Amino acid sequence: MLERIREGSQSYTAKAILVLIILTFALAGVGGYITGDTEDAVAKVNGEDIPRSDYDRAYENERSRLQEQFGDMFSAITSDPDYMRNLRSGVLEGLIEQELLVQYAETNGMRVGSEQVKAAIRDIPQFRTAGQFDNDVYLMALRNAGYSPEAFAKVMQQDMTRNQLVQGVSGSEFVLEPEALAFLRLQSQSRSGGFLIARNDNFEDQVDIAEQDIETFYQQNQDMFRTEEKLSVAYIELSLAAIESDIEISEEEVREYYEQRQQQYTTEEERRISHILIEFDTENAKEQAEQALSELEQGANFAEVAKTYSDDTFSAEQGGDLDWIESGMMDEDFDAAAFELERVGDLSGIVETSFGYHIIKLTDLREGAVTPFSEVKEEVRQQLLTEKAEDRYFDMQQKLAEISFEQPDTLEPAAEEVGATVRRTDLFIRERAPTPLSDDVILNNLFSEQLIEEKLNSDIIETSDDRSLVVRVTEHQPIRVKQLTEIRDQIVAELRIEKAQDLALEKAEEWLQAWQADEELGKEIVWLDSVARNNGEYPQAIVQELFSISPAADGEASFTTVALPNGDAAVVALTEVSPGSANEGQLDELRAQLQNRQAQVMLQAFINNLKSNADIKRLSTR
Secondary structure: HHHHHHHHHHHHHHHHHHHHHHHHHHHOOOOOOOOOOOOEEEEEEOOEEEHHHHHHHHHHHHHHHHHHHHHHHHHHHOHHHHHHHHHHHHHHHHHHHHHHHHHHHEEEEEOOOOOHHHHHHHHHHEOOOOOEOOOOHHHHHHHHHHOOOOHHHHHHHHHHHHHHHHHHHHOOOOOOOOHHHHHHHHHEEEEEEEEEEHHHHOHHHHOOOOHHHHHHHHOOOOOHOOOOOOOEEEEEEEHHHHHHHHHHOOOOHHHHHHHHHHHHHHHHOOEEEEEEEEEOOOHHHHHHHHHHHHHHHOOOHHHHHHHHHHOOHHHHHHHOOOEEEEEOOOOHHHHHHHOOOOOOOEEEEEEEEOEEEEEEEEEEEOOOEEEOOOHHHHHHHHHHHHHHHHHHHHHHHHHHHHHHHHHHOOOOOHHHHHOOOEEEEOOOHHHHHHHOOOOOHHHHOOOOHHHHOOOOOOOOOEEOOOEEEEEEEEEEEEEOOOOOOHHHHHHHHHHHHHHHHHHHHHHHHHHHHHOOOOOOOOOOOEEEEEEEEEOOOOOOHHHHHHHHHOOOOOOEEOOOOOOOEOOEEEOOOOOOOOOOOHHHHHHHHHHHHHHHHHHHHHHHHHHHHHHHHHOOEEOOOO
């Protein structure tokens, strides 16, 4: 989470792009300033709300990022309820940290002016056309994302303000060359020694599990045995895609649709026009226009005359060229004169418009044409199919909503009316919802207090993938702690491993004493010769312990015991340390890595301090 905050702080324009581009299909970003009704909050930070919409967008953005990162593995990862709980918690903590940084920056006088915000927005590549800021593209992107220009400017301003603070805190860190060299030598160090493992299963039959031990473990580890909230539901689903696949369209219908909308498939006549403009406030404007026309009629080059006389400096530099136009694009008088010209090369007389006096030349012509039916038949068919499907979908949606409301305790009549099937699920937890119900919009409704308590039909729920559902909770199992009788065997197994490891550690300690005294161990030592930190041949926990042992000052072997993750225990001896060498070719890269790491540590410490001094109330994210 901290790494993403810091990375984002390097480029607020990247965040802006995420907010606007990703949010159009996945709801993303960190702003919560969308216009709309007052909504509930997922947290309060020093009295400031973090709206649920902010949380939902950030959560969906994180899911989208993970889906892109893990691909086919995404479903398996998100099926783990613990993982999803951590994901939700991480998203919330990230929003809290962002809010704290903004509050601190603003309280301590950090400001970003409106001109800086405007400049930053204009620099976002996605708002540019042909290298220039395009206001129409900008406004369209904001509309798609649900932002007003003022709201988006506020998001940018907060992001840039936070960026000032983050760069100020993390950008002050540095790493000296001797530090980096010492780290390189330490990193490439190798060690020698040996180990013995006391296997857990050799001690399990020596373990006695008392009933009191089981009860104590159960009472002290209640969270381990807490169940997830579960639901089973009945639902009806309407899908625009499914409705579309059921519709059949005849050739005659397609042709009739084409004939009725032939204007859509007509290419308007286009003309390439050049002009000379003499504005009204130009001295002797009418006389200058007449002089320019006279020169043209005597064979003068239009482009040269335009450069000499035209007050439209931009087009004059292009020889008067206005590019291609269609009827209706220009001033009414200009348009009429331009479309009266019959042949390429024809000149108009002097044309007076609200802008001044024009001389117009037709430089190229594209005749209008109707695209033949054969060329657009499939496109027309798809348009007709989409239109019919949407009409039928809307009609069925209305019927479904009406009947499911009138008979709220059953879905059967509504299903019969729209020709659908009532589907039913087994009990499931939120993170493992059946695929048709896995949309967050649906789940937020399903796990709402109202639907759970009433067990009545929901209102129509519409999803972003053109589906409509009515759902009804049929069974609800709240969160509970499992009874001891349900998980007694699990606890016994856990205690058996734990107690057997205690005995294994005692045996490892006996071996350590014997090894130090050069006594016979009765076991064959596994010797390690010049092992590197990243060695994969031996158990990782043992290699890590080997590099954790401090060498003895007298050059003798150093010993320790260690509990292994699988329940075994080991005695590890360090006999020799071989210093590593420093590859100075890696120095610059390593210094940058170390500096980045220290900056993150400093920033996290700063954020933790803000948290410890803040009034933070974490509310439900469900």
